[in-house]
Amino acid sequence: MAKYLLLKHYRGAPAAVNDVPMDRWTPEEISAHMQYMQDFADRLEKTGEFVEGSALAPEGAWVRYDGEGRPPVTDGPFAETKDLIAGWMIIDVDGYDRAVELAGELSAAPGAGGKPIHEWLEVRPFLSAPPTVTE
């Protein structure tokens, strides 16, 4: 049992095979894509592997501490930020191979022309609690 984060990027991932921006899809293609994502999550819930998932707005800000008694400084968004995360899903699976299998399925979500996007998804293991038996 291990938890993995499946990360979907707006920007920063290698180019997808079917790399057409979403605003050039037909409305039906967008609906089909959304439905696929929902069905995927529903299916994972039924297999007992779903933990949580969420989408993120593309626009955000950078925030940092600016010293005692001062409000935090905000800046951005910076257009040059290379890596932009679109959303995530956390899964709880038996191992890495299953995580990769599921990421592959998620990457097959339909895009322009109703064809799979083949987008690159990032698969990141969670750091877990240490095992009880160590030696």
Next chain:
Amino acid sequence: MNEALLRSLTPSVLGVLVRRGADFAAAEDAVQDALVEAVRVWPDEQPRDPKGWLVTVAWRRFLDATRAEAARRRREDLVDEEPAPGPVPAADDTLQLYFLCAHPSLTPSSAVALTLRAVGGLTTRQIARAYLVPEATMAQRISRAKRTVSGVPFDQPGDVATVLRVLYLVFNEGYSGDVDLAAEAIRLTRQLAAAIDHPEVAGLLALMLLHHARRATRTAPDGSLVPLAEQDRGRWDTGAITEGVGILQAALARDRLGEFQAQAAIAALHADAPTAEETDWVQIVEWYDELAGLTDSPVVRLNRAVAVGEADGPRAGLAELAALSDTLPRHTAVAAYLHERDGDLPTAARLYAEAAHKAPTLAERDHLTRRAARLNAGLRR
């Protein structure tokens, strides 16, 4: 009310229902209902025969559910032929339930979840919290597992080894919610040991007790890892150690060595050393040789390299390590440690930092980062 006592009755009550002809999935739901009812009612009035009470309530729940189902299907006549609740049979099906819940057709995570619920008597919510997943996800995992084993005959002989792997997983997982999984694994293994006489069951129970004995000293108050050599041995649980060693010795005397007995023997040698310096590393290496013969696991060979490093010096350990693939988990951390012991601090610092980058757990990452930082600070001086 003693919740552990209540939960210890779970498998035998479930066994009675299945023996009376209830299908496993429905019976398991009914037993859960009965447990919930017991938690509600017993604090006011604990029955004189707790098991009989649970059987009666669970059976009634099962009949109610089956009748509702049958009514839905207009097959009420079938239910009327069900036998009336009779006396509780003496035969105990606890062992059969362990086998069923660890059936080879289940994935490890499903087997773990089903065992904790059907044998352990934990609720779905408790199991979900322990494994940090939503309750709905865990409910699905359990009901899927029940469907998977629904066709397995209850009397089919099982394999103790698969049960032991499941219990080991529960013990070793390390997650903690409001359920103490390590303590629960010990309880379940103890119960299994009472149901079947098998040296490896004893070996696993001993292994768990010996590791559990050190638990309080494994982490500092701030949550950081304390390595074995730096643990406060005065705080080890001597009662658990004595029990574990006793169980292990009785198992070893039967001369049917297995992987868990060998692991427990290594844990016992650590437990036996009054100080880290007095550890009998030569014997530990011998046990790792036994273990390597039993499992052929690369992790065992990695741990053996550490033991060789202690028994014959860090150079010998590094030579052992060189024979192993550096893609093994914790290979870099072991290399860092052996280089540190060998006095090559710059290499050790570099490898600790690299190992921290690859660490599979948060506590290990922080531990390795601190070691790298400490060596680097020393090297700057």
